[in-house]
Amino acid sequence: MKMKLILLAAAAAVLAAPGPALASDYPNKPVRVIVPFPAGGAADNFARIVAENLQNELKQPFVVENVPGGASMTGIDQVVKSAKDGYTIGSASTGGLAVNQTLFAGKIPYDVAKDIQPLALMTITPNMLVVNPKRIAARNLPELIDYLKANPGKVTFGSAGIGTTQHLAGELLQQMTGTTMVHIPYKGTTAMLPDLIGGQIDLAFENVAAVLPHVKSGAVHPIASAEPKRPESLPDLPTVAETVPGFAATAWHGYFATAGIPDDVRSKLATSIRDFMAKPETVERFKKLGAIPVTDSTPESFAAFIAADAKRWKEVVEKGNIKPQ
Amino acid sequence: MDLLDNLALGFSTALGFQNVLYCFVGVLLGTLIGVLPGLGPVATIAMLLPITFGLEPVSAVIMLAGIYYGAQYGGSTTAILINLPGESSSVVTTLDGHQMAKQGRAGAALVTAAVGSFFAGSVAIIVLALFAPPLARFALEFGPPEYFALMVLGLIASVALASGAIIKALAMVVLGLLLGLIGRDLNTALPRMTFDLMAMIDGLQFVAIAMGVFGLGEIIRNLDSEQLSRGTVAKVGRLMLTREEARAIVKPILRGTVLGSILGILPGGGALLASFGAYTVEKKVSATPERFGKGAIEGVAAPESANNAGAQSSFIPMLTLGIPPNPVMALLAGALILHGIQPGPNVISEQPTLFWGLIASMWIGNLMLLILNLPLVGMWVRLASTPYHLLFPVIVVFCCIGVLSVNNATFDVLVMIGAGVIGYILLKLDCEPAPLLLGFILGPMLEEYLRRTLLISRGDPSVFFTRPLSATLLAFAVLLLVLMVLPSIRSRTNEALKE
Numbered sequence: 001m002k003m004k005l006i007l008l009a010a011a012a013a014v015l016a017a018p019g020p021a022l023a024s025d026y027p028n029k030p031v032r033v034i035v036p037f038p039a040g041g042a043a044d045n046f047a048r049i050v051a052e053n054l055q056n057e058l059k060q061p062f063v064v065e066n067v068p069g070g071a072s073m074t075g076i077d078q079v080v081k082s083a084k085d086g087y088t089i090g091s092a093s094t095g096g097l098a099v100n101q102t103l104f105a106g107k108i109p110y111d112v113a114k115d116i117q118p119l120a121l122m123t124i125t126p127n128m129l130v131v132n133p134k135r136i137a138a139r140n141l142p143e144l145i146d147y148l149k150a151n152p153g154k155v156t157f158g159s160a161g162i163g164t165t166q167h168l169a170g171e172l173l174q175q176m177t178g179t180t181m182v183h184i185p186y187k188g189t190t191a192m193l194p195d196l197i198g199g200q201i202d203l204a205f206e207n208v209a210a211v212l213p214h215v216k217s218g219a220v221h222p223i224a225s226a227e228p229k230r231p232e233s234l235p236d237l238p239t240v241a242e243t244v245p246g247f248a249a250t251a252w253h254g255y256f257a258t259a260g261i262p263d264d265v266r267s268k269l270a271t272s273i274r275d276f277m278a279k280p281e282t283v284e285r286f287k288k289l290g291a292i293p294v295t296d297s298t299p300e301s302f303a304a305f306i307a308a309d310a311k312r313w314k315e316v317v318e319k320g321n322i323k324p325q
Numbered sequence: 326m327d328l329l330d331n332l333a334l335g336f337s338t339a340l341g342f343q344n345v346l347y348c349f350v351g352v353l354l355g356t357l358i359g360v361l362p363g364l365g366p367v368a369t370i371a372m373l374l375p376i377t378f379g380l381e382p383v384s385a386v387i388m389l390a391g392i393y394y395g396a397q398y399g400g401s402t403t404a405i406l407i408n409l410p411g412e413s414s415s416v417v418t419t420l421d422g423h424q425m426a427k428q429g430r431a432g433a434a435l436v437t438a439a440v441g442s443f444f445a446g447s448v449a450i451i452v453l454a455l456f457a458p459p460l461a462r463f464a465l466e467f468g469p470p471e472y473f474a475l476m477v478l479g480l481i482a483s484v485a486l487a488s489g490a491i492i493k494a495l496a497m498v499v500l501g502l503l504l505g506l507i508g509r510d511l512n513t514a515l516p517r518m519t520f521d522l523m524a525m526i527d528g529l530q531f532v533a534i535a536m537g538v539f540g541l542g543e544i545i546r547n548l549d550s551e552q553l554s555r556g557t558v559a560k561v562g563r564l565m566l567t568r569e570e571a572r573a574i575v576k577p578i579l580r581g582t583v584l585g586s587i588l589g590i591l592p593g594g595g596a597l598l599a600s601f602g603a604y605t606v607e608k609k610v611s612a613t614p615e616r617f618g619k620g621a622i623e624g625v626a627a628p629e630s631a632n633n634a635g636a637q638s639s640f641i642p643m644l645t646l647g648i649p650p651n652p653v654m655a656l657l658a659g660a661l662i663l664h665g666i667q668p669g670p671n672v673i674s675e676q677p678t679l680f681w682g683l684i685a686s687m688w689i690g691n692l693m694l695l696i697l698n699l700p701l702v703g704m705w706v707r708l709a710s711t712p713y714h715l716l717f718p719v720i721v722v723f724c725c726i727g728v729l730s731v732n733n734a735t736f737d738v739l740v741m742i743g744a745g746v747i748g749y750i751l752l753k754l755d756c757e758p759a760p761l762l763l764g765f766i767l768g769p770m771l772e773e774y775l776r777r778t779l780l781i782s783r784g785d786p787s788v789f790f791t792r793p794l795s796a797t798l799l800a801f802a803v804l805l806l807v808l809m810v811l812p813s814i815r816s817r818t819n820e821a822l823k824e
Contacts, residue, residue: 038652039371040659048375066371067733069527071509074734077523103514109523156781162514184780185511187773190655194648198465200781209662213647213669288665322514 026086026265030061034090036075038068042209045289046122046253047091053276054269071163072096073108080110080258086265089119089257094165097256098309102317103163112310117261118302120273121254123291126233127169127226129240130211131203132196133218141224141243144203148179155181158192158204162322168313169205169226169249171320176244196220205249208234209290226250231292250309252294254302270299328454335681339689344387344682347380351388352690355395356697359402360705362409362540362723365532366396368730370656374663382664383679387686389660390640393653394446394687397636398694401438401629406431406709407720409540413531414632416762417601419539421617421624428620431706432564437574437622438629439698445582445630446691449637452586454684457673460638461645464590469781470788473774474798475591476767479598481805482605483763491809494760497751501764502771504529512776524736532731533741534765536724538758541741542748544717564703574626577607581627585634590641591650597766603631637687644672644680 033051037043048064055062067075076096082088097116100108110116131138136155138144148155159167162185174180184201186192189210195201197219205226214220224240225231228248240247255273257266276282278295286293297305317323338344354373358364370389377385397414404415405422418438425434452460467475484494507518508528519525566574581603588599607627608617617624642648647669649655658668666676673680709716728741748758782788790796 040374040656042659042662045659045663065733069732069734070523071514071526073526074523107516107521153783161511182780182783184777186777187511190649190658194465194642194646195468197646197648198468200468209667213667213671217670219670289662290667 024264026262026268027058027060029087030063031058031086032082032088033062033064034075034079034088035064035066036068036070036072036090036092036096037066039066042125042207042289042291043091043093043253046286046291047255049282049285050091050122050255050273050276053282054272057272057276058268071100071104073100073104073110076116076256077109079256080115082258084258084260084262086257086261086269089255089269091122091253091255093253094251094309094313095163097254097306099163099165099168099313099317101310102314103323105323112306115259116306117257117259117266118299118306119255119257119266119270120277120299121252121294121297121302121305122273122277123253123286123293124227125251125253125291126208126231127165127205127249127251128208128211128234128237129169129173129203129205129223129226130196130215130220131223132199132201133221134199135202136221138223139221141238141240144223145177145179145243148177148181152180153182155203156184156201157181158184158186158196158201160189160192160206161185161187163317165226165249165251166205166207167322168316171322172247172249172316173205173240173244175316175319176247207251207290212290233287233290233292248312252305252309253291254297254306266299270297274298331677331681332454332685334677335683335685338383338678338682339387339685343381344384344686345689347384347388348391348686348690349693351391352395352398352694352697355392355397356399356694356701358392359396359399359412362403362407362536362720362727364723364727364730365412366393367652367656368727369396370653370660374656374660377660378663382661382666382676383682385660385664386657386679386683387690389657390683390687391690393657394633394636394690395694397633398439398442398698401442401625402435402705405434405438405625406705407540407716408543409720409724410535410762413535413597413762413766414600414628414635416535416539416597416759417604417628418625418632420604420759421619421621424618424620425622425625426709430620430622431709432702433566433570433622434625435702435705436564436566436699437570437626439695439702441574441578441581441626441630442633443691443695444578445585445634446637447688448582449586449589449634450684450688450691453637453641453687454681457641457645460590460641464642465646466794467591468792469774469777470792470795471798472591473771473778474789474795474802475598476771476774478798478802478805479602480764480767480771481802481809482602483760483767484809490755493754493756497756497758497760498764501761501766502768504534504761505765505768506772508769511773512780522736524734528769529740529765530728530731530734530737531762531766533728533737534744535762536728537741537744538748538751538761540720540724541745542752542758544720545745545749546752547713548717564706570622573622577603577623577627578630580606580610581630582634585631586638588631589635589638589650597632597763599631599635600628601763603627640683640687643668644683646670647672 035044035047051062051064072092072095076092079088079090097112101112138147157170196204197214215222222237225234225237226240226249228241230239274297277293283293358369370392400412400415401418403409404418405426408419408423410416410419422434509516509526516526584603585599607623608614639650639654642650643654643658649658661668725738728737
């Protein structure tokens with residue numbers, strides 16, 4: 001019995017020993033990929049496409065585990081609390097890495113700035129502002145802003161839930177234009193769309209891929225894109241920023257690991273993801289899914305991007321007083 | 326003649342060798358996971374999604390859809406034989422189905438479920454083919470006030486599910502409502518009753534509660550009744566329906582089909598409301614409502630028809646509007662997107678092969694399921710009469726796997742165990758778990774739609790009565806309530822509902 005314990009302790013010591021020896025042949029065993037979203041959705045698709053490539057490239061299985069719930073915090077926390085060896089990585093989006101620290105301040109189990117090692121920004125999923133044409137006569141943003149100013153507190157805007165980019169985009173628009181609307185939160189985009197199309201609510205910022213079929217059918221009318229610049233896929237749609245300078249409400253998805261993984265593991269993963277995102281086939285594949293692939297992300301640029309986004313949403317959340325009390 | 330051309334196109338697609346094969350694989354898998362407690366179509370489709378990338382979009386969707394409606398057939402098997410609803414829609418089937426099984430009429434119950442499902446499925450597919458676009462537009466008329474009114478009607482009707490005392494059923498509904506309110510409040514993101522546990526921030530998981538109060542609770546009770554050597558089903562009995570039984574199920578199947586086809590197109594709890602709405606209707610129109618809850622064959626026929634009709638008609642909003650009304654449809658929409666097809670109003674015109682091929686395959690799949698399930702009835706019944714000391718550990722293991730597979734959260738397994746203990750206590754107190762589960766599902770929706778209605782109307786409750794659809798539904802709810810509480814009727818109902 002004693003012997004067994006000693007052996008176990010020795011084995012544990014060997015396994016726990018950090019060092020370049022372990023890292024240089026990374027990966028030499030399967031890697032867990034935690035996706036904090038349910039299987040089958042857009043966020044899951046993005047993560048799986050990249051995980052599949054990592055598996056082909058680095059010759060080890062990259063096993064995707066969906067850990068949805070808790071506004072992404074449950075899944076992200078599993079990555080944060082894993083061993084600092086790079087054998088557990090995760091994907092996350094705007095909410096998990098840039099909004100929760102403000103929205104759930106004091107309750108969030110990790111510190112994004114200290115506990116997260118960003119690897120690469122994968123993709124941006126643009127939002128656009130659409131109105132129900134039967135309820136709102138405005139057909140462009142200046143008209144809409146005039147209408148909002150003339151009817152304070154009368155117009156309703158739907159969102160995929162508190163703290164989603166769709167919600168924050170609506171808050172930001174109100175704050176920057178000095179208008180007031182009534183926010184109607186839903187459990188996700190698919191719950192919100194019927195009410196927008198059916199004319200129960202007036203307008204919404206929503207994911208372009210999700211609303212485009214309804215724009216084509218005429219059920220909703222496009223007003224503006226929420227991206228800072230006109231997306232390549234929508235060259236004729238003005239941006240909100242063209243009328244309200246400085247407006248940007250970007251939804252994005254990226255890969256991260258827990259802070260403190262060996263440097264060479266970090267660069268191996270980051271480079272592999274970025275090189276894959278830059279391939280023309282990948283670019284085409286992501287465009288087909290309605291996303292804008294990011295082809296030049298590095299851990300440093302992704303970290304700076306997260307910090308800037310987190311700062312912007314902190315101001316919006318605090319100014320709009322949306323934090324749960 | 327357009328319809329005939331379209332159907333010809335559909336059948337020529339669906340009858341291709343590859344598509345028939347994938348349809349068969351889908352319905353077979355669906356039946357199996359439906360029978361296994363806990364494993365549901367959501368987890369299965371999610372796991373199989375990556376495998377379908379290499380297939381033609383039509384074949385992929387045909388197979389995934391087969392898993393979904395196949396699970397509706399399979400789910401009733403477990404509900405009837407071991408009183409374990411694998412899905413919310415089979416909760417109601419346990420009420421009379423399991424009682425029938427205990428009386429040695431398991432075969433009749435299973436045959437009724439299969440025949441009812443097949444008939445309802447076939448009708449709903451015709452509805453889908455003929456009226457998909459107008460029906461989808463009708464669903465859009467349902468705003469928050471209408472859903473609220475529908476939920477109120479549903480909650481009041483749920484009391485009728487109880488075969489015991491009304492007061493206990495009410496208590497169970499309220500307990501369910503409270504449990505359902507755990508988690509983050511939708512309108513403020515404020516966590517409620519979570520004890521600051523991250524794992525509870527999204528509330529308790531339905532499958533964990535259902536497996537716990539029904540499955541584990543029942544197992545503990547069976548174990549303490551010291552009949553370990555016996556299976557749950559004492560006598561196998563005859564497998565086919567008697568002539569009286571066959572006559573008794575015709576009308577319930579028709580009524581269930583109509584209700585299911587209509588309610589299935591509503592996003593949210595449509596299919597679920599359909600199944601227990603159908604049950605309530607049968608109990609109300611029956612000349613002998615006291616038989617319900619004690620093995621009334623109508624109580625199996627109507628909800629089983631309703632839930633399968635609802636399963637087929639829930640494809641309508643997904644295929645015609647691109648709006649998935651339940652998690653399974655959301656996964657199917659995801660599969661289409663991965664194949665480069667954006668579900669939406671243009672699918673029928675731009676992808677006729679896909680739309681009509683899928684519809685034709687659903688009919689073929691339903692036929693396969695009928696042929697597959699009828700001979701299996703004998704096997705399932707014998708399986709359920711295996712000695713209980715062999716059967717229950719297997720059920721417990723599958724329950725754990727099933728619950729874990731939903732969110733990959735071990736906390737959910739703990740919730741299931743806790744719910745099992747509570748379920749056992751409730752059984753001992755003669756409190757039935759079905760109203761609890763319905764309260765658990767409907768409660769959060771009731772709150773969501775009430776608050777959304779009032780947010781949109783800026784706090785003015787009169788919208789509930791000025792909108793014709795919601796006013797009508799609320800009037801029905803009041804009528805039902807009056808029927809239940811009118812003193813003269815109450816004494817009769819109490820008598821009828823008491824064991």
